[in-house]
Amino acid sequence: MSQQYGQMLGAPRPFVKWAGGKRQLLSVLHENLPESFGAYYEPFLGGGALLFHILEGRSGQRCGISDLNSDLILAYVTIRDKVGELVRSLKSHEKRYHADPKSYYYSVRDGSPRSGIEKTSRLLFLNRTCFNGLYRVNSRGKFNVPLGRYTNPNIVNEENLRAVSGVLGAGRVSIKCRDFGAVLSDAKKGDLVYFDPPYQPVSATASFTSYTSKSFTMEDLARLAELCCKLDSKGCKVLLSNALGRQGAYEPTAQLTLTLKRGLGTMNC
């Protein structure tokens, strides 16, 4: 089924712009993938740049994907299960946005829809129309990014949404909302786990860790270092991007030192 969708609709790509998204680094990540592995786990999923890259090259790949952001995970599940209704809802946003972009954007941003379809369509709409495609919430979990400057944003990317739905619905991808630590009980010897945690701030004032109302802390980093050791000793293959800031804390199977442009303006999602 997924291959059928792929052939008809083109390869699925990330459906959200995400701070720290790895589309621009795919070739480096690709070079560092092991030749063979069992299941693929991505516990800091975000836009899933590497996930979609892997699924493109390996149809039928078993995957376990997860993230702590419940709105994001709801979007993956809704796209998998209800893509037709979602596209209809997005088309309605698109129409109303074009009538009066500014007031419509803020009315949607201030709203709190109840249904999974409306919540996901709100997330995708805001992601396409907000400043810099940034997802950021305040300490109460409320989305707080201002309107972006676009003349004609692509609010309904129906072809990609249907391609994503096909590949996620093929029955080999498990989707969960959970803390990264839970991957330890799932991953087995020979499986690949790719960690792409939130950046550590370059300074006390330069922090961007607001993917959820709960910040990613130094304690989380220490937990991650320990987790990498445990997975390594289980015989899992571990791939890591973004600095851990604790030199020599562990030796993952393949360690990447990536230089990222931190400015959100340079994101290429």
Ligand SMILES: C[S@@+](CC[C@H](N)C(=O)[O-])C[C@H]1O[C@@H](n2cnc3c(N)ncnc32)[C@H](O)[C@@H]1O
């Ligand atoms: C740098 S982004 C991942 C970007 C992704 N690789 C991409 O290509 O778009 C980090 C992700 O970690 C998630 N996150 C933050 N704290 C987490 C936690 N404790 N457990 C799991 N996910 C977490 C955030 O919601 C965010 O989506």
